[in-house]
Amino acid sequence: MAAKRSGTRSTRSQRAGSVPQPRSETPLSLERIAATAVELLDVHGVDGLTMRRLADRLGSGVMSLYWHVDTKEDVFDLALDMVLEYRGQPQAAGTQDWRAEVIHILEDWRAQMLRHPWSASLLPSRALGPNILYRLELLGKTLSGAGVADANLNVAIWSLWNHVMGATITRASFDLSNDDQAAAQQRLHLSERYPTIERSRLPLDNDWDGVFRKGLDFLLDGLAPKP
Amino acid sequence: MAAKRSGTRSTRSQRAGSVPQPRSETPLSLERIAATAVELLDVHGVDGLTMRRLADRLGSGVMSLYWHVDTKEDVFDLALDMVLEYRGQPQAAGTQDWRAEVIHILEDWRAQMLRHPWSASLLPSRALGPNILYRLELLGKTLSGAGVADANLNVAIWSLWNHVMGATITRASFDLSNDDQAAAQQRLHLSERYPTIERSRLPLDNDWDGVFRKGLDFLLDGLAPKP
């Protein structure tokens, strides 16, 4: 993941400010690579991110990337983690309303992923980066502080994780393939095998945010510690 | 998706039985392509399915596949739909216990996806095939029969969908990258940023099936029509 033999990376960036661009442009760095990858992913989607495009956009040669990164997969990890950074208040310690706090944590997480629709589908298949771990830590701490017993903590966290991921992946995917939706509903019309979901216009009428909130409420009702 | 100009496919297979293998081997067909793709996906994963490998396994030339299929994406759609076929009882019409029935439908769906771990992560990004639509129809009909009002039907279906997909995608992905888990827990150790989730051994100790069932119960509690 790191530069060739770990150790001290970017001697230059430590002495920030001196000698603006020693070579041709600003030097490469994991931060710049990650940020540019996010841009490309936002515009072109997962398949649109190629090492060549990334290098072009960075004004560097393709192989220069490979000094900072072992593999294209690393680029995905970096971009994903960058997108999941948590910018929150310092967390008012013993908040009285734990439920509102959990909802805030999860909605912020979801909103962040929806701003970068590629991220949701990528998250489950990659190792957990520091930023998503931090979000989970926050969630766990809040639940724990709310009185959820240790024995139930993992169940609670994973239930909420599943809900967030399921809702977000589904929503992000449906947004992407928007054109096909009319066709999908059309196809329903042709077959009398699906009367119920045709009547409910399932693929079309969707209050995604409402579904997310309601499902979340149900889960929290069930997970809440009984006094 | 279909053969070159739709119309009558596989003139040969209609007159089944006569002339066993007219050419060299058994002829190609969407069914054979789909079934073989499933085999390859099961063994080699999503990235391991290549058109060349598929053709080899089928004993055909690569380009022959493209008479039956427009694109590799079609192969994924076919494989996915094949895997999601519902083999269920004819559905005892007005069952008394709708809750058990919903749970059965969803657990069967989930089990089917877990048997082919690539399928879960593929499903959200592809158009809804006939077999998954049929499963949704069954689910919708059951809920509707249980008294869920039409206005709440889509919310109920999507909530359950989200739960199933989130739980299954997460579980399937974690199973695949099993090696990294020890490393993941190890990395937690190095940082004091994540005391809560380290204490709970979140990435390791998981009763996936239990989480699925409990979350499902909570959702059904909330979704159940109030009398």
Add this chain to the structure above:
DNA sequence: CGCTTGACTCGTACATTGTACCATAGGATG
């Protein structure tokens, strides 16, 4: 019978991808 047509198969070729290998440059250190 020959001729045409349409269903089906497949070899060749090409553009695009990730990345291995190697040459190079410049600053730091001896």
Add this chain to the structure above:
DNA sequence: CATCCTATGGTACAATGTACGAGTCAAGCG
């Protein structure tokens, strides 16, 4: 000056999806 480390990047290669067009066979028709 020599030596090493950090960093850049050109060339080359193997793997992939698939466009193109040529080929084969059976059925239908004169």
